[in-house]
Amino acid sequence: MAEQAAAYLRGEMDWSSPKELSVYGTLLLPGAVAAAREGDRRAARDYLEESEKVALRLGIDRNDLWTSFGPTNVAVHRVVVANSLGDVDAAIQLGRRIDPSGLPIERQVRHALELASAYVKRNQIDAAVGQVLEAEKLSPEQTRRHVMSRQIVTAMLQTKSGKRNRDLVSLAIRMKAL
Structure with missing residues (x-):
């Protein structure tokens, strides 16, 4: 579906707008994530590369029509794609280098949760807890109710070091996950 919509837009759009x-x-980014979740590295890479070219053409992060599109959001999606493909170390390295503060809060929260997810996969519980707490500072309601954060907290609680982490236990209680 993303490819069909992108093909249509390529022929119809004003490339200066x-x-x-x-x-x-923005349309290309969920295509990259979907391809990654299906294990299609080539398609995920192609979507990301095309989206990055458009972001570079745009030149800056913008929020036209609530898209949050620009170079930073493409970088955030590179983390999601790497994590989805199982390239956890790459996801962590990429994720650490991104400053999402110019993005809307929702995107900042999602980036923190994606990075937390990667840390959990490497059993770096303290770093994962730190990311979820950062997300909670940005938007307590969104973080406490987001299915992804609940999954991450539940996974951390099931590890030996997670059971001993006081910040994690407090977070789980606030989320009503414990």
């Missing part, structure tokens, strides 16, 4: 570039570039 920031709004149209933002919509087109």
Whole structure:
């Protein structure tokens, strides 16, 4: 579906319009994530590369039509794709280098949770807890209710070091996950 929509837009869009570039570039990002979740590295890479070209053409992070599109959001999606493909070390390395503070809160929270997920996969519980707590500072309601954060907290609680982490236990209680 993403490919069909992208093909249509490629032929119809005004390549000088920031709004149209933002919509087109944003459309490619879920395509990359879907491809990664299906294990299709090549398609995921192709979607990301095309989206990055559009982001570079745009030049800056924007929020036209609530897309949050630009170079930073493409980088955030690179982390999601790497994590989805099982390239956890790459996800962590990429994720640490991103400053998402210019993105809307929802995207900042999602980035922190994605990085936390990667840390959990490497059994780096303290780092994962730190990311979830950072997300909670940004948006307590969103973090406590997000299915991803609940899954991450539950996974951490099931590890030996997670059971001993006081910050994690307090977080789990606030989330009503314990």
